[in-house]
Amino acid sequence: xxxxxxxxxxxxxxxxxxxxxxxxxxxxxxxxxxxxxxxxxxxxxxxxxxxxxxxxxxxxxxxxxxxxxxxxxxxxxxxxxxxxxxxxxxxxxxxxxxxxxxxxxxxxxxxxxxxxxxxxxxxxxxxxxxxxxxxxxxxxxxxxxxxxxxxxxxxxxxxxxxxxxxxxxxxxxxxxxxxxxxxxxxxxxxxxxxxxxxxxxxxxxxxxxxxxxxxxxxxxxxxxxxxxxxxxxxxxxxxxxxxxxxxxxxxxxxxxxxxxxxxxxxxxxxxxxxxxxxxxxxxxxxxxxxxxxxxxxxxxxxxxxxxxxxxxxxxxxxxxxxxxxxxxxxxxxxxxxxxxxxxxxxxxxxxxxxxxxxxxxxxxxxxxxxxxxxxxxxxxxxxxxxxxxxxxxxxxxxxxxxxxxxxxxxxxxxxxxxxxxxxxxxxxxxxxxxxxxxxxxxxxxxxxxxxxxxxxxxxxxxxxxxxxxxxxxxxxxxxxxxxxxxxx
Amino acid sequence: xxxxxxxxxxxxxxxxxxxxxxxxxxxxxxxxxxxxxxxxxxxxxxxxxxxxxxxxxxxxxxxxxxxxxxxxxxxxxxxxxxxxxxxxxxxxxxxxxxxxxxxxxxxxxxxxxxxxxxxxxxxxxxxxxxxxxxxxxxxxxxxxxxxxxxxxxxxxxxxxxxxxxxxxxxxxxxxxxxxxxxxxxxxxxxxxxxxxxxxxxxxxxxxxxxxxxxxxxxxxxxxxxxxxxxxxxxxxxxxxxxxxxxxxxxxxxxxxxxxxxxxxxxxxxxxxxxxxxxxxxxxxxxxxxx
Numbered sequence: 001x002x003x004x005x006x007x008x009x010x011x012x013x014x015x016x017x018x019x020x021x022x023x024x025x026x027x028x029x030x031x032x033x034x035x036x037x038x039x040x041x042x043x044x045x046x047x048x049x050x051x052x053x054x055x056x057x058x059x060x061x062x063x064x065x066x067x068x069x070x071x072x073x074x075x076x077x078x079x080x081x082x083x084x085x086x087x088x089x090x091x092x093x094x095x096x097x098x099x100x101x102x103x104x105x106x107x108x109x110x111x112x113x114x115x116x117x118x119x120x121x122x123x124x125x126x127x128x129x130x131x132x133x134x135x136x137x138x139x140x141x142x143x144x145x146x147x148x149x150x151x152x153x154x155x156x157x158x159x160x161x162x163x164x165x166x167x168x169x170x171x172x173x174x175x176x177x178x179x180x181x182x183x184x185x186x187x188x189x190x191x192x193x194x195x196x197x198x199x200x201x202x203x204x205x206x207x208x209x210x211x212x213x214x215x216x217x218x219x220x221x222x223x224x225x226x227x228x229x230x231x232x233x234x235x236x237x238x239x240x241x242x243x244x245x246x247x248x249x250x251x252x253x254x255x256x257x258x259x260x261x262x263x264x265x266x267x268x269x270x271x272x273x274x275x276x277x278x279x280x281x282x283x284x285x286x287x288x289x290x291x292x293x294x295x296x297x298x299x300x301x302x303x304x305x306x307x308x309x310x311x312x313x314x315x316x317x318x319x320x321x322x323x324x325x326x327x328x329x330x331x332x333x334x335x336x337x338x339x340x341x342x343x344x345x346x347x348x349x350x351x352x353x354x355x356x357x358x359x360x361x362x363x364x365x366x367x368x369x370x371x372x373x374x375x376x377x378x379x380x381x382x383x384x385x386x387x388x389x390x391x392x393x394x395x396x397x398x399x400x401x402x403x404x405x406x407x408x409x410x411x412x413x414x415x416x417x418x419x420x421x422x423x424x425x426x427x428x429x430x431x432x433x434x435x436x437x438x439x440x441x442x443x444x445x446x447x448x449x450x451x452x453x454x455x456x457x458x459x460x461x462x463x464x465x466x467x468x469x470x471x472x473x474x475x476x477x478x479x480x481x482x483x484x485x486x487x488x
Numbered sequence: 489x490x491x492x493x494x495x496x497x498x499x500x501x502x503x504x505x506x507x508x509x510x511x512x513x514x515x516x517x518x519x520x521x522x523x524x525x526x527x528x529x530x531x532x533x534x535x536x537x538x539x540x541x542x543x544x545x546x547x548x549x550x551x552x553x554x555x556x557x558x559x560x561x562x563x564x565x566x567x568x569x570x571x572x573x574x575x576x577x578x579x580x581x582x583x584x585x586x587x588x589x590x591x592x593x594x595x596x597x598x599x600x601x602x603x604x605x606x607x608x609x610x611x612x613x614x615x616x617x618x619x620x621x622x623x624x625x626x627x628x629x630x631x632x633x634x635x636x637x638x639x640x641x642x643x644x645x646x647x648x649x650x651x652x653x654x655x656x657x658x659x660x661x662x663x664x665x666x667x668x669x670x671x672x673x674x675x676x677x678x679x680x681x682x683x684x685x686x687x688x689x690x691x692x693x694x695x696x697x698x699x700x701x702x703x704x705x706x707x708x709x710x711x712x713x714x715x716x717x718x719x720x721x722x723x724x725x726x727x728x729x730x731x732x733x734x735x736x737x738x739x740x741x742x743x744x745x746x747x748x749x750x751x752x753x754x755x756x757x758x759x760x761x762x763x764x765x766x767x768x769x770x771x772x773x774x775x776x777x778x
Contacts, residue, residue: 467510470629473579481590483516
């Protein structure tokens with residue numbers, strides 16, 4: 001019989017059980033009593049889907065116990081790190097039909113549940129010398145230990161089962177190929193450009209791939225070779241679940257292997273599909289990239305193989321240079337093209353830009369717009385359609401690149417752009433070649449001469465140098481007053 | 489001679505050399521009729537930029553003015569009158585037909601023109617006239633007397649011919665030049681000249697005031713002078729002209745002497761003249777102390 005632990009209760013009858021900080025009755029270890037191995041597998045499957053066993057792996061101890069009545073059950077004991085861990089274990093155990101206990105050495109009492117939030121305490125201890133005494137509200141039973149179980153062995157004995165919706169996760173994969181298929185597969189992977197390395201396994205009887213099977217390690221399985229690797233007889237594709245364990249494509253292991261760190265470093269466990277046992281392979285020490293395993297081919301040189309230059313005109317493969325949006329990081333604005341009213345905005349902007357920008361920015365006015373070559377060190381003028389330099393004397397709209405990626409000199413030569421001309425590719429597909437001499441400094445181009453006038457100055461003669469007026473008398477003729485008359 | 493040509497000749501041969509300095513070559517006598525016609529035609533026009541420029545330059549010596557307006561019709565009358573007045577000193581005037589009658593007739597015409605011009609009606613007009621004619625008392629005539637071994641001759645207002653100066657040593661040529669002031673220019677027969685010169689000078693009172701020591705014409709407190717010095721602006725202008733004259737002390741003595749007759753006929757005018765002289769004297773002392 002059990003009684004519920006009351007709040008603030010400190011004295012308990014079960015040895016090795018106390019009350020933790022939250023008042024919950026807890027021992028040093030936890031124990032899950034499972035009806036059989038299948039329940040143990042179910043418990044582990046559920047538990048590992050939620051939480052990794054890393055925390056309790058070092059202390060977990062599955063054991064086969066036998067009651068005094070001869071019933072065999074599985075007791076899975078582990079360190080009770082905290083009541084949180086115990087709560088999760090109890091939840092999973094309840095789901096799988098198991099019971100959860102807490103205790104320290106031999107006596108384990110039922111762990112808390114909804115009816116007893118602080119746990120249970122036994123009214124009376126069992127008078128037995130059994131190795132395990134369990135106290136439950138429905139029973140109190142003593143168990144003897146029959147044998148211990150190994151989790152690794154358990155995991156290896158479990159067969160992979162078909163997966164409802166097989167998929168390729170972004171992870172490494174292992175390919176096991178029969179010896180005859182190894183070399184062709186090596187060449188195929190090398191030709192397909194798949195990053196893979198290969199090793200030759202020693203002959204083992206467990207392998208269904210004959211003697212000297214090939215083991216390939218792929219960093220990922222490209223879509224183009226998935227059909228080859230999954231449908232070719234003699235080739236098995238295993239997707240790595242965790243380091244040292246992989247499950248064949250289309251199947252899954254009952255346990256979440258990634259949460260079961262039970263695999264050894266220097267071995268590889270492959271879980272094949274179907275009801276086949278796991279393959280435990282020693283990890284080969286040498287893996288060679290498949291590209292190094294491909295046989296080199298020496299081209300034969302014969303008189304017929306040497307290409308002869310034809311005297312006839314070579315057929316020309318004309319390819320138009322096009323602009324494509326570029327995904328590369330943005331480049332420096334090297335030029336811009338102003339159209340319509342943007343030139344007037346440039347006039348306004350010129351009042352605020354730095355003298356360096358005014359001096360280094362160069363401008364050319366054409367019938368296709370006003371072109372600006374931005375200053376290399378000064379601030380860029382953010383007006384108009386912006387261009388980046390795609391090569392010497394070549395400018396493309398910002399965010400575009402030229403395809404095919406020809407050398408600048410070759411492109412200028414093929415387009416017959418004269419020397420000293422700058423080639424602008426526009427976003428609308430047209431292009432312009434502007435003489436470099438047409439570009440003048442922006443400061444010079446903006447300068448509008450103000451009207452000026454020279455004020456008229458009066459020349460003031462020096463007083464001392466003033467000439468004296470001198471009277472000169474001329475002859476007056478016979479009739480001096482011939483025109484001098486009185487006014488009416 | 490058409491009016492335009494007459495105006496240009498008067499300007500280029502008389503007015504500009506008089507203002508700027510140089511050789512003044514008179515125009516043939518203008519007479520009253522043409523002078524009146526000329527003054528009416530040129531009134532309100534600014535045909536001669538040089539005249540405007542020189543007039544303004546001269547006026548700025550006494551007043552900070554920027555524009556004196558166009559040369560008035562009365563000023564053109566005075567220019568014509570000055571030309572004819574100076575022609576009275578021309579010996580050639582007596583060589584033509586009519587002789588003494590010609591001079592008298594010309595003197596009468598000059599008097600009528602001067603009377604038409606009259607005294608200045610505004611301070612600006614007084615300043616403008618002074619600016620035009622302030623150098624008239626500087627006008628001089630060069631008379632050359634040439635003697636040689638068989639005779640001698642006097643050339644008034646023009647140089648002797650070269651032939652008279654040839655072989656100076658052989659012919660014992662002697663040449664003597666004399667600068668003759670304005671008041672001393674008329675020949676002995678031209679008795680009308682002094683009175684006309686005085687009348688002409690009284691039409692520009694500032695010139696009379698500023699040149700009383702040099703003109704040879706005794707200063708008189710005329711109505712135009714008293715009227716000008718009554719107006720505050722005119723008084724300031726007259727003081728400036730007086731103080732800027734060459735011999736201020738002598739000018740003040742001349743003014744004081746001229747004021748004495750006023751004491752008998754017009755006590756108020758006399759007091760006004762005395763006050764003006766006192767103010768000018770005080771101003772002169774201020775200048776001297778400063």
